[in-house]
Amino acid sequence: MKTQLLYLENSYLKEMDAVVLEVIPDGSGWKIILDKSVFYPMGGGQPTDQGTITSDSWKGDVYQVLMKDGEIWHYVKALSVPTIGMKLHGVINWERRYKNMQVHSAGHIVDFAMYLLDYSPNTLMPFKGDHGKKPYIVYIGELKEDIKQKLEDKANELVKKDLKFTTLFQPFKNLQKEAIYLQPGLPLNKPLRTLRLETVGAVADGGTQVRSTKEVGKIIIPLIENKDGNTVVNYFVAPLSS
Numbered sequence: 078m079k080t081q082l083l084y085l086e087n088s089y090l091k092e093m094d095a096v097v098l099e100v101i102p103d104g105s106g107w108k109i110i111l112d113k114s115v116f117y118p119m120g121g122g123q124p125t126d127q128g129t130i131t132s133d134s135w136k137g138d139v140y141q142v143l144m145k146d147g148e149i150w151h152y153v154k155a156l157s158v159p160t161i162g163m164k165l166h167g168v169i170n171w172e173r174r175y176k177n178m179q180v181h182s183a184g185h186i187v188d189f190a191m192y193l194l195d196y197s198p199n200t201l202m203p204f205k206g207d208h209g210k211k212p213y214i215v216y217i218g219e220l221k222e223d224i225k226q227k228l229e230d231k232a233n234e235l236v237k238k239d240l241k242f243t244t245l246f247q248p249f250k251n252l253q254k255e256a257i258y259l260q261p262g263l264p265l266n267k268p269l270r271t272l273r274l275e276t277v278g279a280v281a282d283g284g285t286q287v288r289s290t291k292e293v294g295k296i297i298i299p300l301i302e303n304k305d306g307n308t309v310v311n312y313f314v315a316p317l318s319s
């Protein structure tokens with residue numbers, strides 16, 4: 078990959094200076110590769126970042142960012158063509174990103190709560206999640222009991238404790254030692270980003286995260302469904318009432 082992924086190192090970085098490495102026409106705009114980026118590409122259930130990139134004489138609106146063929150592509154609309162070698166200043170739409178971070182981290186809090194309640198990964202194996210407008214987490218396996226209230230209470234207990242999220246890159250074998258579960262298909266030949274929740278545990282994760290659990294707000298579990306042998310935990314976040 079040609080792009081240095083700044084968002085992996087610091088989820089709170091909102092701006093960057095970058096150089097255009099590649100430009101390809103796309104629809105009524107262009108898709109471009111930059112040497113570094115704070116823009117999070119849609120993936121891992123987290124929506125794309127949006128924002129602007131500008132030089133002294135050029136301005137582009139970034140409406141989506143995608144990881145494709147091993148590269149990060151910024152899809153831009155602009156009045157004129159961006160050129161290779163152009164120096165740009167990029168700024169993400171922070172309000173949108175922060176909301177996405179809150180929802181994504183809340184999903185992990187729900188998942189850690191499932192672990193603390195001893196449903197995951199033994200009875201239910203985490204499978205995938207979506208942390209967009211209607212967030213949910215899918216587990217392989219079904220439960221006979223209704224754990225909606227119990228899960229919501231446990232998740233909000235973690236929120237109230239204001240536990241710290243931290244990330245670090247480490248080899249697979251180190252991650253394996255501390256992870257509460259490992260999703261299939263993790264690459265073995267490069268350092269993996271580990272997400273730790275203070276006093277609870279760790280998982281592999283490449284998304285953006287808030288610094289501590291209290292930042293997500295109140296977690297609400299409106300519905301847990303059984304679907305084709307899977308359990309779908311729906312959740313959303315609301316502002317904390319003081």
Ligand SMILES: [Zn+2]
Pocket residue numbers: 121181185282283284
């Ligand atoms: Zn995640």
